[in-house]
Amino acid sequence: MTAREQVLARIRKNQGGPADQSIPREYADVSPLSREEVVEQFADRLRDYNATVHRCAAAAVAETVAGILRARGKTGLLVPAGVPAAWLPEVFAFRVDEGLSYAELDASQGVLTACDGAIALTGTIVIAHTPGQGRRALSLVPDYHLCVVRLDQLVATVPEGMRRMAGLLPAPLTTISGPSATSDIEMIRVKGVHGPRTLEVILVD
Amino acid sequence: MSVRVGEAASAPPFPEAAKKMVANSQLRRNVRHATDVIRTKRGRVVGEKEDWEALRNAGKAIKDHTLANLDRYLLQFEEACTKAGGKVHWARDADEANRIIVELVKQYEADEVIKVKTMTSDETRLNVALEAAGITPFETDLADLIVQLGEDKPSHIVVPALHRNRMEIREIFMKKMGLDTLGYQPEDLAGAARQYLRERFLRVKVGISGANYLVAETGSVVVVESEGNGRMCLSLPEVLISIVGVEKVIPRFEDLEVFLQLLPRSATGERMNPYNSIWTGVTPGDGPQAFHIVLLDNGRTEVLADPESRETLDCIRCGACLNACPVYRQTGGHAYGSVYGGPIGAILTPQLQSMEHSQTLPYASSLCGACYEVCPVKINIPEILIHLRTKVVESGHAPLAERLAMKGAAFAMSKASRLSLAHAFARLGQWPFNDDGKLDNLPGLLAGWTETRDLDAIPAESFREWWAKR
């Protein structure tokens, strides 16, 4: 017998459980909050995770990006293919990732991406690595991540968020809830370990 | 077939090991502090979630349903994962899993691998097998790195180095990373780990991971983490190998909405952990272009056989029961002699080994019920502990007093009465341990606890009284 046959045979012999197999799903599916409260909750959660949050009108993204880069003393960022050109202010250098080496990603000033969804209750950004978000390494190796979230992509609860994510499969999905962190040393939360140590978010009305 | 759970089969009996640990006041302080912090954080984020009970009920139901149809869901996962470009392997036991992985690493001509925290690989002792084959494993989770560099063992399933404080960690890092100076703030230590691992992340061609969930419906694999070391290991190498217990499968993608709410709040007291990675086979142009997954039995199908305790396999490894347990909080994880410590370890470790080893572990509890209260998938650990004690008695491995008590009318009693009896022992401080063989250390152990005066009192209300009200 192969290992597969043997493991399956053992399972078939031994498995069992309650006769009633319906799954009670009485947990909250939607949020009682108003739309503006949901947006506020999302921003709150992000700040709670130590992310920096901005909010602007759709026409003002490039201007907001420019202000952020100036304040941080950056001259440019990496971007994935598919990021709207209207988001990228002139003067700054935006380099499209066309198979950059990990060393080049590592040496960069950071990355600007879009996202594929966001969840207010948990302060979560969903990246599906589709156009506009790039391959997984792009939003991981650089030490700074500037993420643009359109508010029409924002949902209130985790179940709503998961439904959105189901529609994005089989693309690889990454959910990001604040910058990388650890509490492995005496349970003290340290912001920034291996993932980008700084996460900055622009909410777009 | 040889089931192995770390080094549990050769570990000293719990009372003996526990006595040593309790005598180490630094370790007790470290464990006490860390579990206090997580408990407080967990209490806050669970308390604010009004639908917590509904989530627990759903989580429990999904897991029980899966265990009743495990063959179907594993096959479904296998098909979907294969279709998406993954390669599925099956392993009957620890050695077989290790063999498969070592062969794969060799096939890809690698002599080093980066690993993201996987308790399952600690269970199979994969690192030992890799090293024996000339392959260097780099642990990348901060706590695992502390354990690996300190030539230590994990003491907690979520925070494996929680028994170490910053000064101890600083010393380990300076010595093993060859640093002349290093600050002692957690930021300094995390920074040192970042620097130490950075170049390895970018260089090493093979990543090894565990998984929190396998989604049968879509063939997707889920890893929940905080530091980004998971994302590094899962998306930078050319080859990814995941080792996963067969009980980690869940039926539908939709089910993640339950577990991704239960797990972070229970495990680290966060509304959501910083990163979740969900991948489905291989994605052209993004991440590893070869993906292998090893589905591990290693005693799990034996646990499945007993209807009274199979819910042990529902566990999502959140660690909440460890943090809540008055015994764990005194002894730390090493006393359990297994990679799985605390209440879940006390029931899982002996069952995986068909009750042939680690027979003292079902006694490593005061049956206070705190573990059951916090468990996000409602595993009735106290009841299973009692059930396993009767199994130990039946196998003739129990201490004399326990055998005598059980031999009489008591043994014919209902499960619930046995529970009361065992609990009465505990409340009187007369645990059923005697001078027969190895188990006679416990009264001494209890005396030690009394001296230190910080054993959480066993509640006046018995577990059963309390449970009856649930």
Ligand code: SF4
């Ligand atoms: S038994 Fe329950 S509380 Fe303990 S680790 Fe498993 S899921 Fe968490």
